[in-house]
Amino acid sequence: MTDSILSKAATMEIPINSNGDSRTAEDDGFEQDLQQVMVSGPNLNETSIVSGGYGGAAEGIIPTSSIKGPAIHVNPEYFDRRCGNAPKPDIRSKSRGITPSHSATSRIANQPGHYPAPSMHHSNSNPSMMSEEATKGVAVEKFDSMKKWSINTYKCTKQMFSERFGRGSKTVDMELEAQIDVLRETKMKYERILRLARELTNHFYNMVQTQQALGDTFADLSQKSPELQDEFGYNAETQRLLCKNGETLLGAINFFVSSINTLVNKTMEDTLMTIKMYENARLEFDAYRADLEELSVGPRDAAAMVRIEIAQQQYQIHKDKYERLHSDVSIKLKFLEENKVKVMHKQLLLFHNAVSAYFAGNQQQLEQTLRQFNVKLKPPGSDKPSWLEEQ
Numbered sequence: 001m002t003d004s005i006l007s008k009a010a011t012m013e014i015p016i017n018s019n020g021d022s023r024t025a026e027d028d029g030f031e032q033d034l035q036q037v038m039v040s041g042p043n044l045n046e047t048s049i050v051s052g053g054y055g056g057a058a059e060g061i062i063p064t065s066s067i068k069g070p071a072i073h074v075n076p077e078y079f080d081r082r083c084g085n086a087p088k089p090d091i092r093s094k095s096r097g098i099t100p101s102h103s104a105t106s107r108i109a110n111q112p113g114h115y116p117a118p119s120m121h122h123s124n125s126n127p128s129m130m131s132e133e134a135t136k137g138v139a140v141e142k143f144d145s146m147k148k149w150s151i152n153t154y155k156c157t158k159q160m161f162s163e164r165f166g167r168g169s170k171t172v173d174m175e176l177e178a179q180i181d182v183l184r185e186t187k188m189k190y191e192r193i194l195r196l197a198r199e200l201t202n203h204f205y206n207m208v209q210t211q212q213a214l215g216d217t218f219a220d221l222s223q224k225s226p227e228l229q230d231e232f233g234y235n236a237e238t239q240r241l242l243c244k245n246g247e248t249l250l251g252a253i254n255f256f257v258s259s260i261n262t263l264v265n266k267t268m269e270d271t272l273m274t275i276k277m278y279e280n281a282r283l284e285f286d287a288y289r290a291d292l293e294e295l296s297v298g299p300r301d302a303a304a305m306v307r308i309e310i311a312q313q314q315y316q317i318h319k320d321k322y323e324r325l326h327s328d329v330s331i332k333l334k335f336l337e338e339n340k341v342k343v344m345h346k347q348l349l350l351f352h353n354a355v356s357a358y359f360a361g362n363q364q365q366l367e368q369t370l371r372q373f374n375v376k377l378k379p380p381g382s383d384k385p386s387w388l389e390e391q
Contacts, residue, residue, distance in 0.1 A: 152284065155284075155287040155288065155291060156280075156283050156284055156287050158287065159283055159286050159287035159290060160283060162290070163286075168286070168290060169286070169290070170286060171282055171285065171286055171289075171322075173326070176326070176329065176330060176333075179333050180275055180329075180333075183268065183271065183272070183275075183333065183336070184272070186268075186340075187264060187268045187272070190260065190263065190264045190268070191264055193260060194257065194260045194261055194264055197253065197256060197257045197260065198257055200253065201250065201253050201254060201257060204246065204249070204250060204253065205250060207246065208242075208243055208246035208247060208250060211239045211242050211243045211246060212239070212240075212243045214239050215235075215236045215237075215238075215239030215240045215243060216236075218232045218233070218235045218236035218239060219232070219233070219236040222236060241363075244363075245358055245361075245363055245366060246358070248354075248358070248363075248366050248367060248370060249354055249355065249358040249366065251370060251375055251376075252350055252351065252354035252366075252369065252370060252373075252375055253351070253354070255347075255350065255373070255375045256347050256350060256351050259343060259346075259347050260347065263339075263340060263343050263344075267336060267339060267340075268336065270332075271329075271332045271333065271336050274325070274328055274329055274332055275329055277325055278322075278325040278326060278328070278329045281318065281321045281322045281325045282322055282326075284318045284321070284322075285315075285318045285319055285321070285322040288311065288314050288315045288318045289315055289319075291311055291314075291315075292308070292311045292312060292315045295307055295308045295311050296308065346373065349373075350369065350373045350375070353365070353369040353372075354366060354369050354370070357369055
């Protein structure tokens with residue numbers, strides 16, 4: 001009976017569909033079932049073939065161990081279709097029932113391009129995971145910084161409005177506040193002195209330039225007018241002397257302006273910057289102090305106690321900052337007052353002696369005043385570029 005079944009299977013005709021393909025829907029289903037059996041099915045040596053279908057009689061079962069050669073032919077096109085690299089099917093080879101060899105099928109199934117090794121994917125994923133973690137760390141740090149800034153800004157704004165509308169208390173040092181007000185008023189007055197001194201310098205410089213031009217004109221006319229040669233000569237010499245003394249006075253005034261500018265825009269400005277930091281620290285200190293006082297009068301459950309402890313820590317941090325800046329402002333105000341007196345004493349004496357000597361016509365006293373205060377005059381034409389720079 002076994003021989004009759006094998007002979008019938010050998011003479012069985014292969015049906016061909018309208019497209020010239022010998023494959024049917026049953027063949028496709030069989031290949032899918034075959035793949036499942038290859039992955040997790042039983043051993044092929046223990047498998048039987050049923051000729052009459054799954055519900056056939058027992059005498060139709062043929063043991064696979066009696067069949068020579070490979071019992072299962074693997075279709076490589078199935079793997080190609082699964083991977084998306086399948087070429088167009090060869091209709092003629094299918095119609096003839098030609099099957100690939102077992103060695104060719106195994107080579108196709110074991111191609112590394114179809115089944116990449118897990119270790120390669122793991123090695124490529126490590127750098128991307130590290131970069132992703134680093135990016136997340138930076139984002140979390142920025143978020144925390146933004147959160148702290150927002151909370152601090154909210155508390156300070158709330159405290160500022162409370163002070164303006166008379167609802168909140170403010171920490172005030174009356175003596176220090178009075179010194180700060182005096183400094184701001186003094187700075188405004190010194191800025192006015194600086195502005196007027198610069199205007200005087202510009203006007204006097206223009207006058208010196210006019211005197212020099214007038215002296216050159218007198219000198220030229222003394223040579224071209226014989227009848228008025230002496231008169232033009234006297235005036236030319238006078239204008240030249242006034243021009244020389246004017247340049248000396250300009251040097252003294254420029255030194256005065258430079259010293260006042262340093263005192264106002266550097267020394268005083270540095271102290272005012274420290275005062276601004278002190279005022280911001282005072283506002284933060286009062287804001288966190290009010291926050292701690294508000295939490296202290298509230299309920300005392302576990303969550304509230306945690307918030308009170310955090311508020312106490314923030315209060316202590318801002319209190320230390322406030323006290324440190326308070327001390328810095330007091331020291332800087334003291335040194336600024338001493339420096340201001342010393343600088344202005346020297347500069348006012350220089351300005352008085354130089355202006356008095358100039359308008360008195362005492363050239364020797366004017367030059368002596370500059371030497372006394374170590375004022376060095378620029379040589380004429382030093383502001384002009386050299387001939388090498390002009391090239």
